[in-house]
Amino acid sequence: MDMPRVSHRYVEVDGVRVFYREAGPRDAPTLLLLHGFPTASHQFRRLIDALGTRYHLLAPDYPGFGHTEAPDGFRYDFEALADVAEGFVRAVGATRFAVYAFDFGGPVGFRLAVRHPEWITGLIVQNANAYEEGLSAMARAAIAHRTGEPGAAEAVRELFTLPVTRGQYEQGAADTTLIDPDAWTLDQHHLDRPGRIAAQTALALDYHSNVAQYPVWQRWLREHRPPTLVLWGVGDGFFPEEGARAYLRDVPDAELHVFDSGHFALAERLPEIAPLVARFLDRLAGQGRPGGQRRLRIAVLGASGHLGGAVAREAEARGHAVTPLGRGAAYAADPAAVVGVLGGHDAVVASLKGGDRLVPRAAAALLEALPKAGVERLLFVGGGGSLEYAPGRRFVDSPDFPPQYLETARDQAQALDLLRAATDTPVAWSYASPPPMHLVPGERTGNHRAEARDTPLVDDEGVSRITVGDFAAAVVDAIERGSFVRRRFTAAY
Incomplete structure (x- = not known):
């Protein structure tokens, strides 16, 4: 028995x-x-x-x-x-x-x-x-x-x-x-x-x-x-x-x-x-796979970058089939090219940086192209600069925002605006913002929180902080669970 x-x-x-x-x-x-x-x-x-x-x-x-x-x-x-x-x-x-x-x-x-x-x-x-x-x-x-x-x-x-x-x-x-x-x-x-x-x-x-x-x-x-x-x-x-x-x-x-x-x-x-x-x-x-989810086909735009690479590694560690795509992929802003590259995937992660407004142009291209490619799920990894430190007051607009990050932060904020304005899109997008300051090196601990909100998550001492490993885990969690659809979320301890 x-x-x-x-x-x-x-x-x-x-x-x-x-x-x-x-x-x-x-x-x-x-x-x-x-x-x-x-x-x-x-x-x-x-x-x-x-x-x-x-x-x-x-x-x-x-x-x-x-x-x-x-x-x-x-x-x-x-x-x-x-x-x-x-x-x-x-x-x-x-x-x-x-x-x-x-x-x-x-x-x-x-x-x-x-x-x-x-x-x-x-x-x-x-x-x-x-x-x-x-x-x-x-x-x-x-x-x-x-x-x-x-x-x-x-x-x-x-x-x-x-x-x-x-x-x-x-x-x-x-x-x-x-x-x-x-x-x-x-x-x-x-x-x-x-x-x-x-x-x-x-x-x-x-x-x-x-x-x-x-x-x-x-x-x-x-x-x-x-x-x-x-x-x-x-x-x-x-x-x-x-x-x-x-x-x-x-x-x-x-x-x-x-x-x-x-x-x-x-x-x-x-x-x-x-x-x-x-x-x-x-x-x-999922037939014995770790993580308790079915195996997904996930394309990661920007997989050679810091955050994109962490997301790709986390998804692979959970047993998903990951297609890593280069960080500086100009085709991300070309709807026709996107259709050819991303067709057949269950989800796309976009973690992009670049000049000539690459980030907002890529957001617009993905909204146009993903329905044609048959891809419903988009996880856009943005910045923390568009989070608010007071009602209606974004970090990126504050006078003491670091000037070396200003162009990228503004591009990421514009990408969020484009996603939110696309009220009739069939794309189930989510926008992930890390803490505005303390995204620090480190592995996944599993102790993070994630919430849909426009202000940073803070700990008992008022600090918003998370490791790269835990932020990547929050991104893959959102893909696996289909959570935060058409919402911006942030993660921290």
Whole structure:
């Protein structure tokens, strides 16, 4: 029999002793399993048994749940849960993974995704809501309570009783005999441990913060368009089916499956759900290629340059077929020549410099020629000079902008203007701006952030900085994920 070896471990994260389950080969595609309320990683035990020989599975318990031990004074809110989840991911060395988000796993997982889109290869959503229409009247009543309001704590504590815990499993289920009663019994055991009711009360009174984040998460979905599998028990008393279908607005290519089941659909419908998860992970894996993407044919204009070469090397390292084209290629500004050179590719990266307005002329030529060449995707690597240091005030227009870079920066800014003005183009362009000052030598670390914006991303000290390796990784991420379409984005730490 082919059964996984499941390890049960602890790792220290900022004073929190995080318990987690791990199975599968570490060089296989990784799936981060994020549990819901009022359960813990044990909710995934049977799924781990089903998938743990083929995939690398990580299932942590949050603070206030399961076997994880948090110190006195731990702040129980959803930002803190995401902080610990982020620390857990770093501690176990996971750098690229898909997320299985159930219930509370949605707020935790989406916060991780917004902070580190470069980590996420795909998204499995199972009864994890991110839309206003996905909130039932019962859910709205439960999350209406706020910390400090008279009677609020007493009202939410009713959620932590055995009848409610059991009801979350049985309500909406088609066949309750398929649900193991040990599930709610174990959940209640952990709920009744010392300090847990106070922790869960604080989280319940903070749930409204998740609803406030819905627009942020929806924007992340639209911009990054991650491969997405939506699984939903339609009898869910908290999150009705409308919440499942709403994902298709922001990720139209998402795969959606609904089940005659309730909130804990996995507990009842594992035989149907596990194969769907396996097929989804297989598609992400690209037949075992690293990086979790299908092999793309990418032409890099300017591959002999500093940034273009870094992008070409990063794409090749991920297994893509790269056509390197010279940095000073004058044909980049000739639409007819572009058609002949770039036809047959899945994407084009343009990282160009040159006199005689080569950069904006190349932008115009690519917009004209790529549809004729049958190439939909364009990633234009521009400069940081067109970023704004104040509303409407670009670095390139400031009096102290370095004069030796002024011509190039103005050309790059004009290229961005041309792309933005092409409102009727079929080309799915993106424009990548590095930090205006601190693009520094260095390899990829995977710790960068990328966002669609016109101002620099800065760290806690107000500095916008990234290595060439990480900026190249952000460019290839955008190509693989189809993210930031018709948008300018920047990347930094």
